[in-house]
Amino acid sequence: MTDLWQDAMDHAVSAARGAGQVVREALLEDRMVMVKSSSVDLVTQTDQKVEQLIIQSVKEKFPTHRFIGEESVAAGEPCVLSDEPTWIIDPIDGTTNFVHRFPFVAVSIGFSVNKQRAEPAGRASGPGQQRAGPAGPGQQLSRASGPSQRAGPAAEPLLAFLQVEFGVVYSCLEDKMFTARRGRGSFCNGDPLQVSEQKAIQQSIIATEFGSDRDPEVVDKIFSSLRNILCIPVHGIRSAGTAAINMCLVASGCVEAYYEIGMHVWDLAAASLIVSEAGGVLMDVEGGPFDLMSRRVIAANNRTIAERISGEIQAYAPARDDAAAPGADP
Numbered sequence: 001m002t003d004l005w006q007d008a009m010d011h012a013v014s015a016a017r018g019a020g021q022v023v024r025e026a027l028l029e030d031r032m033v034m035v036k037s038s039s040v041d042l043v044t045q046t047d048q049k050v051e052q053l054i055i056q057s058v059k060e061k062f063p064t065h066r067f068i069g070e071e072s073v074a075a076g077e078p079c080v081l082s083d084e085p086t087w088i089i090d091p092i093d094g095t096t097n098f099v100h101r102f103p104f105v106a107v108s109i110g111f112s113v114n115k116q117r118a119e120p121a122g123r124a125s126g127p128g129q130q131r132a133g134p135a136g137p138g139q140q141l142s143r144a145s146g147p148s149q150r151a152g153p154a155a156e157p158l159l160a161f162l163q164v165e166f167g168v169v170y171s172c173l174e175d176k177m178f179t180a181r182r183g184r185g186s187f188c189n190g191d192p193l194q195v196s197e198q199k200a201i202q203q204s205i206i207a208t209e210f211g212s213d214r215d216p217e218v219v220d221k222i223f224s225s226l227r228n229i230l231c232i233p234v235h236g237i238r239s240a241g242t243a244a245i246n247m248c249l250v251a252s253g254c255v256e257a258y259y260e261i262g263m264h265v266w267d268l269a270a271a272s273l274i275v276s277e278a279g280g281v282l283m284d285v286e287g288g289p290f291d292l293m294s295r296r297v298i299a300a301n302n303r304t305i306a307e308r309i310s311g312e313i314q315a316y317a318p319a320r321d322d323a324a325a326p327g328a329d330p
């Protein structure tokens, strides 16, 4: 069968690599910092330039495709997922890191098509499942043989349902290219990824972020959740400063889980598939199905750990990313 989207994915990898080069060069220069929703929601000319470079290069090759780009949405473009091929771009995930030269910065490119698709993504890479054997460097598990090659029962669609066809996260200061194709596994620089096998949350590291909302009520909830989880007790809490890299750490097995409320679809789209295809699970913070537009996520190595975290979170619901879109899901 013709592989419809491999061309697009190859383009995403090369666009992310090119964008990473621009980001690295910009780090050597003075950065003019602007603010968006608040004084701690930062943006630079590099964010805007990189997003435009990626979008222009995609438009030249795929003129009919659509976009959700962080900086385009900030400039008033709609944030809508449809059945049309849609590139979901965060030109710099970790702008605050970039501004401060804190060395974790990612370019994130997700690609979604067929919003209503009924088939769950990564159905054989869900809760508690292990791959039958690692693929060699650069190899990918083929879709045709994927599920039957992996041990364990099929994942529950509730946790595995995704709309993303491929995801690319380039951690540009580490020079790590994380990639995933629906049903074909996740990779870092061509090496296959697998989530941690740890089943005990007491022996886990959990990643989260503090976000850019400084409303004291929200901050209280963030700290209450953090306190609950820290006191389970867990081995530790970590924050890379970028959702995409936190999630790639889950996919890599370095941390067992990441949770956050408040990030956006462009922070999550690519990395959600990378987690799922590495055998991880995605869940809403209240234990329901993961929803790309909801701005809430738990990404974990298995369902037990995800559910335990969900039981400790003081949940709240920021305005959805598609809230302003005509015909948005309720």
Ligand SMILES: O=P(O)(O)OC[C@@]1(O)O[C@H](CO)[C@@H](O)[C@@H]1O
Binding pocket: 042, 070, 090, 092, 093, 094, 095, 096, 209, 210, 211, 212, 241, 242, 243, 244, 260, 263, 267
């Ligand atoms: O605006 P940026 O840099 O694209 O992304 C925002 C972000 O870095 O902020 C959160 C930290 O609070 C992360 O989870 C998220 O990825």
Ligand SMILES: [Mg+2]
Binding pocket: 090, 092, 093, 094, 266, 267
């Ligand atoms: Mg971001």
Ligand SMILES: [Mg+2]
Binding pocket: 047, 070, 090, 091, 092, 093, 094, 095
């Ligand atoms: Mg960004």
